[in-house]
Amino acid sequence: MTRPPLRLGIAGLGTVGTGVLAILQRHGALLAARAGRPVEPVAVSARDRTRDRGVSLDGLAWEDDPVALARRPDVDVFVEVIGGHEGAARAAVEAAIDAGKDVVTANKALLAHHGHALALAAEAKGHVIRFEAAVAGGIPVIKTLTEGLAANEVTRVLGVMNGTCNYILTRMEEAGLPYETVFEEARALGYLEADPRLDVDGIDAGHKLSLLAAIAFGTEVSFDAVELEGIGSVTIEDIRRAGDMGYRIKLLGVAQMTGRGLEQRMQPCLVPATSPLGQLSGGTNMVVIEGDSAGQIVLRGAGAGAGPTASAVLGDVIDIARGVRIPTFGRPASSLRRARPARGAVAAPYYLRLDLVDKPGALAKVARVLGDAGISIDRMRQYGHAEAATAPVLIVTHRTTRLALDEALGGMAETGVVEGRPVALRIEAV
Amino acid sequence: MTRPPLRLGIAGLGTVGTGVLAILQRHGALLAARAGRPVEPVAVSARDRTRDRGVSLDGLAWEDDPVALARRPDVDVFVEVIGGHEGAARAAVEAAIDAGKDVVTANKALLAHHGHALALAAEAKGHVIRFEAAVAGGIPVIKTLTEGLAANEVTRVLGVMNGTCNYILTRMEEAGLPYETVFEEARALGYLEADPRLDVDGIDAGHKLSLLAAIAFGTEVSFDAVELEGIGSVTIEDIRRAGDMGYRIKLLGVAQMTGRGLEQRMQPCLVPATSPLGQLSGGTNMVVIEGDSAGQIVLRGAGAGAGPTASAVLGDVIDIARGVRIPTFGRPASSLRRARPARGAVAAPYYLRLDLVDKPGALAKVARVLGDAGISIDRMRQYGHAEAATAPVLIVTHRTTRLALDEALGGMAETGVVEGRPVALRIEAV
Numbered sequence: 001m002t003r004p005p006l007r008l009g010i011a012g013l014g015t016v017g018t019g020v021l022a023i024l025q026r027h028g029a030l031l032a033a034r035a036g037r038p039v040e041p042v043a044v045s046a047r048d049r050t051r052d053r054g055v056s057l058d059g060l061a062w063e064d065d066p067v068a069l070a071r072r073p074d075v076d077v078f079v080e081v082i083g084g085h086e087g088a089a090r091a092a093v094e095a096a097i098d099a100g101k102d103v104v105t106a107n108k109a110l111l112a113h114h115g116h117a118l119a120l121a122a123e124a125k126g127h128v129i130r131f132e133a134a135v136a137g138g139i140p141v142i143k144t145l146t147e148g149l150a151a152n153e154v155t156r157v158l159g160v161m162n163g164t165c166n167y168i169l170t171r172m173e174e175a176g177l178p179y180e181t182v183f184e185e186a187r188a189l190g191y192l193e194a195d196p197r198l199d200v201d202g203i204d205a206g207h208k209l210s211l212l213a214a215i216a217f218g219t220e221v222s223f224d225a226v227e228l229e230g231i232g233s234v235t236i237e238d239i240r241r242a243g244d245m246g247y248r249i250k251l252l253g254v255a256q257m258t259g260r261g262l263e264q265r266m267q268p269c270l271v272p273a274t275s276p277l278g279q280l281s282g283g284t285n286m287v288v289i290e291g292d293s294a295g296q297i298v299l300r301g302a303g304a305g306a307g308p309t310a311s312a313v314l315g316d317v318i319d320i321a322r323g324v325r326i327p328t329f330g331r332p333a334s335s336l337r338r339a340r341p342a343r344g345a346v347a348a349p350y351y352l353r354l355d356l357v358d359k360p361g362a363l364a365k366v367a368r369v370l371g372d373a374g375i376s377i378d379r380m381r382q383y384g385h386a387e388a389a390t391a392p393v394l395i396v397t398h399r400t401t402r403l404a405l406d407e408a409l410g411g412m413a414e415t416g417v418v419e420g421r422p423v424a425l426r427i428e429a430v
Numbered sequence: 431m432t433r434p435p436l437r438l439g440i441a442g443l444g445t446v447g448t449g450v451l452a453i454l455q456r457h458g459a460l461l462a463a464r465a466g467r468p469v470e471p472v473a474v475s476a477r478d479r480t481r482d483r484g485v486s487l488d489g490l491a492w493e494d495d496p497v498a499l500a501r502r503p504d505v506d507v508f509v510e511v512i513g514g515h516e517g518a519a520r521a522a523v524e525a526a527i528d529a530g531k532d533v534v535t536a537n538k539a540l541l542a543h544h545g546h547a548l549a550l551a552a553e554a555k556g557h558v559i560r561f562e563a564a565v566a567g568g569i570p571v572i573k574t575l576t577e578g579l580a581a582n583e584v585t586r587v588l589g590v591m592n593g594t595c596n597y598i599l600t601r602m603e604e605a606g607l608p609y610e611t612v613f614e615e616a617r618a619l620g621y622l623e624a625d626p627r628l629d630v631d632g633i634d635a636g637h638k639l640s641l642l643a644a645i646a647f648g649t650e651v652s653f654d655a656v657e658l659e660g661i662g663s664v665t666i667e668d669i670r671r672a673g674d675m676g677y678r679i680k681l682l683g684v685a686q687m688t689g690r691g692l693e694q695r696m697q698p699c700l701v702p703a704t705s706p707l708g709q710l711s712g713g714t715n716m717v718v719i720e721g722d723s724a725g726q727i728v729l730r731g732a733g734a735g736a737g738p739t740a741s742a743v744l745g746d747v748i749d750i751a752r753g754v755r756i757p758t759f760g761r762p763a764s765s766l767r768r769a770r771p772a773r774g775a776v777a778a779p780y781y782l783r784l785d786l787v788d789k790p791g792a793l794a795k796v797a798r799v800l801g802d803a804g805i806s807i808d809r810m811r812q813y814g815h816a817e818a819a820t821a822p823v824l825i826v827t828h829r830t831t832r833l834a835l836d837e838a839l840g841g842m843a844e845t846g847v848v849e850g851r852p853v854a855l856r857i858e859a860v
Binding site: 019023027030031033034035036132138139140143144147148149150151152153218274276279291292293294295296297298299300301302305307308310311312313314315317318319322323324325326327330331332335 | 449453457460461463464465466562568569570573574577578579580581582583648704706709721722723724725726727728729730731732735737738740741742743744745747748749752753754755756757760761762765
């Protein structure tokens with residue numbers, strides 16, 4: 001072993017930071033053999049110096065301020081596992097870049113908001129930012145997209161990237177429980193972020209999608225252009241009805257380059273129950289990358305947790321130790337294009353559920369409104385309604401645009417035979 | 431673009447070689463943007479210069495002899511897609527290494543037989559050999575294992591790595607056809623290698639498994655130590671009976687480091703029908719990597735074909751263009767250990783099917799033989815047998831060793847109540 005050690009400064013000693021230290025302590029020799037040189041933590045930073053984290057901090061320098069840690073001359077790689085897109089995390093990563101360090105981060109929010117500027121700054125100094133742990137935990141999806149599939153024009157990236165939402169939807173289906181009940185269960189189990197909207201409103205998953213889209217399509221990260229819709233409006237009734245039609249409901253992220261621009265959506269969608277995405281239950285993540293040569297590549301694994309996330313952080317660190325120096329988004333940040341955001345550019349079939357008033361000719365009126373909007377019906381089911389004044393009707397349309405669908409939904413309100421607002425969910429072909 | 435082009439010499443213009451040229455011609459600018467420099471084919475070699483391959487060879491130098499191609503001074507990277515573990519492929523790769531070139535190959539047989547020696551030779555010269563395309567086609571499984579999961583102690587690698595065998599088993603199940611019929615169908619469809627034993631005897635998949643095991647466990651490639659069993663003896667009856675018990679039969683490769691040494695098996699196994707491996711149908715490949723930190727990572731995609739394989743070849747080429755220089759098996763070849771081969775070291779449950787003679791006390795005799803071998807029964811089913819003199823009996827055992835099982839199978843032959851040789855298939859937990 002003639003090459004000098006790679007020295008790490010680790011900012012943040014929560015689940016991930018302590019997970020990183022634990023692996024370094026357990027597998028030091030293995031990592032050195034694979035990296036071709038020792039990988040050594042030299043200094044750490046966190047809020048509370050006295051807390052027992054279950055790993056030894058012996059021999060590690062302590063900094064109260066992560067910015068000071070980022071500037072230490074004995075640190076080669078700054079590992080940021082603090083979290084949050086402003087405040088300490090941002091200041092420290094900026095300081096590390098300014099001080100000429102390589103950066104490894106698990107912070108999807110930081111990169112979704114400031115990734116382009118940070119990549120430009122790092123590349124101007126000849127340094128790298130790596131973020132495998134920011135997307136889909138232990139699954140090497142950034143590496144697969146940036147490196148493994150680098151010879152492909154990517155046609156679509158999609159996936160289930162928030163384990164908590166997938167847990168909630170799976171649990172609703174399996175236990176027949178309403179959203180609110182399962183949400184509280186998930187909170188009690190500690191599955192939710194401190195601000196649960198990050199999970200259930202799709203923000204966290206939207207951050208991840210925007211990073212994948214930047215690599216896949218060579219565009220500047222544009223999280224603001226992600227169409228976001230959370231899972232709070234998904235009902236147990238829709239989960240069951242969708243199941244009747246052979247589908248499962250997932251919080252699905254989809255990024256696709258279209259003739260009209262870049263479409264990025266994070267929303268509840270129906271997927272075939274027999275597809276790999278449809279069969280994904282519980283807190284697991286799955287990312288599907290479609291390349292023009294490789295075809296469809298599916299990656300599945302744990303999307304969160306100390307072990308998987310620390311595994312991803314140290315995968316990046318080992319790459320740096322091995323001398324791998326690839327631009328943050330797979331090509332120089334200065335060459336990334338600013339994508340025109342496209343909404344509703346990609347046509348798809350839709351699932352519609354509506355409550356039909358029990359009057360003669362009611363169904364014909366609904367069918368006519370769809371026909372007038374140019375939407376044809378693939379399948380329809382009307383359910384029995386006993387004593388109720390309305391009957392549930394399910395419709396699966398053929399491929400249509402969101403624009404035509406919105407026109408039809410507006411028309412339905414005027415028919416006088418549809419009670420309330422119909423539920424409309426996209427069906428994603430996978 | 432200030433860096434000089436990376437110049438490729440491509441030996442072999444079959445499906446993969448022409449696929450590589452097609453991508454280079456279609457996506458030259460995209461690849462250059464990602465690689466940070468142009469990637470340019472400069473010379474090619476194949477058997478027949480006149481054949482129309484559907485891609486232009488304009489501007490490319492031609493060499494009749496791949497060894498001469500490997501030695502050309504204008505070639506930086508030698509791309510070997512000839513195939514075969516001796517002859518032209520071996521001679522040309524050895525010549526390329528000798529001439530100080532980096533090598534990218536899709537040749538699993540060559541590396542399974544000579545990978546250790548070739549890696550030693552390349553590393554002595556400071557050059558790299560990359561082989562993503564050799565395992566599971568377009569799925570970046572070598573990269574995932576070598577780089578993405580580099581911080582993990584790998585506990586097990588397993589998967590379905592021969593699409594043709596999976597096609598045959600799936601088709602037998604779905605169409606209810608016997609092995610021989612589906613084998614001939616597959617041959618007519620061009621799915622089989624020129625020597626079909628490479629597919630159906632598990633040799634091709636065994637080559638791949640031995641390469642994964644070397645990376646996963648830091649051991650010298652030892653294909654000779656792979657326990658090989660093909661799919662020729664799998665019957666439609668076992669596929670159906672296994673289905674009754676909730677399993678599917680797959681040609682499954684499993685590599686695992688045990689206290690007694692390295693176990694490498696490629697054999698028909700039962701897996702739960704609801705598991706990702708159980709749900710894999712047709713020609714698709716799936717590799718599962720289990721790491722002590724990352725947990726279970728599942729990769730799925732096309733395991734063969736021009737596009738997927740060329741995608742993998744060029745992923746490796748782009749890595750080289752980007753300056754990535756990682757040892758062939760993830761650590762210096764000189765540091766790989768010679769693994770002690772272990773057979774039957776890992777206990778597992780087994781599926782047994784036997785034909786029981788219709789005599790009082792027959793089942794008790796079988797149960798006693800199992801008990802005497804220390805094997806306990808998890809589930810048992812005896813089927814009706816109408817007019818036949820024997821009744822089919824299915825047994826799912828609890829975990830047992832292959833040694834105990836062989837003892838029991840020997841004992842059964844002596845009971846006089848079991849007709850013929852029982853079928854015994856391992857059940858792999860996934």
